[in-house]
Amino acid sequence: MRPPSISRCIRIGRPTSCRPIGNSLPVQRGDVANFSEILRAAVSLPLRLEKTLFAAPVTVATSTTVVTFADRPSIQDWLRLHGEIFLHGRDVWTESRFRRELLERDWFLPQRMWWAISPASDTAIGAITLEVAGDVGQIHWLMVDPAARRRGVAAALLATLENAAWQCGASRITAETLSSWEPAVAFYRRQGYEAA
Numbered sequence: 001m002r003p004p005s006i007s008r009c010i011r012i013g014r015p016t017s018c019r020p021i022g023n024s025l026p027v028q029r030g031d032v033a034n035f036s037e038i039l040r041a042a043v044s045l046p047l048r049l050e051k052t053l054f055a056a057p058v059t060v061a062t063s064t065t066v067v068t069f070a071d072r073p074s075i076q077d078w079l080r081l082h083g084e085i086f087l088h089g090r091d092v093w094t095e096s097r098f099r100r101e102l103l104e105r106d107w108f109l110p111q112r113m114w115w116a117i118s119p120a121s122d123t124a125i126g127a128i129t130l131e132v133a134g135d136v137g138q139i140h141w142l143m144v145d146p147a148a149r150r151r152g153v154a155a156a157l158l159a160t161l162e163n164a165a166w167q168c169g170a171s172r173i174t175a176e177t178l179s180s181w182e183p184a185v186a187f188y189r190r191q192g193y194e195a196a
């Protein structure tokens, strides 16, 4: 039987804005169910996911405090989280790189980057950024401190972003990750995102 085509669900788009380095291969050879899974695990392709908003996203009650970068313009907090999560603590972007990659982009607005703040320690435990282009909202750099995961922090950030995108006229939200990054893929699927 012909193996399922991965080109149907995975395509290489523009360079992803949240690509980790040194990806492990979380799927073991014995676990893979079919050819496409073997390929995904082996080459860790960029995966583009999207969701269509048909109505204003429902606001869910959450214990996570979410504030904008305009309210809390801490570049150091972002660099710390990014370095720990995407660079595995082995490196950290310079402030000028952060400015180049985010603040100086023509689409960037400080009201469209959000922090999740721990109420107990008042520290930043997560972040997400929104780019809006016409009716499309693009998610950039969703990240949650490993110590704060599986408590709905990313869900709270994403709900805030989707609401803001809807208010800006976006009806389609896209995200890019790597096919081998299982927590991210599972998270987006749980939130209703599908391979584009």
Ligand SMILES: CC(C)(COP(=O)(O)OP(=O)(O)OC[C@H]1O[C@@H](n2cnc3c(N)ncnc32)[C@H](O)[C@@H]1OP(=O)(O)O)[C@@H](O)C(=O)NCCC(=O)NCCS
Residues within 6 Å of the ligand: 018, 019, 085, 141, 142, 143, 144, 145, 148, 149, 150, 151, 152, 153, 154, 155, 156, 176, 177, 178, 181, 182, 183, 184, 186, 187, 188, 190
């Ligand atoms: C992906 C990420 C943002 C999720 O953050 P989070 O705050 O733990 O997510 P939430 O608690 O809001 O949502 C959890 C849901 O996502 C899915 N999920 C999250 N992590 C998972 C994991 N390790 N394995 C399986 N499912 C997972 C589950 O459906 C989970 O629901 P459950 O806890 O009831 O099973 C976080 O793991 C992270 O920062 N990863 C590294 C950076 C990254 O991948 N960013 C996104 C792509 S650029």
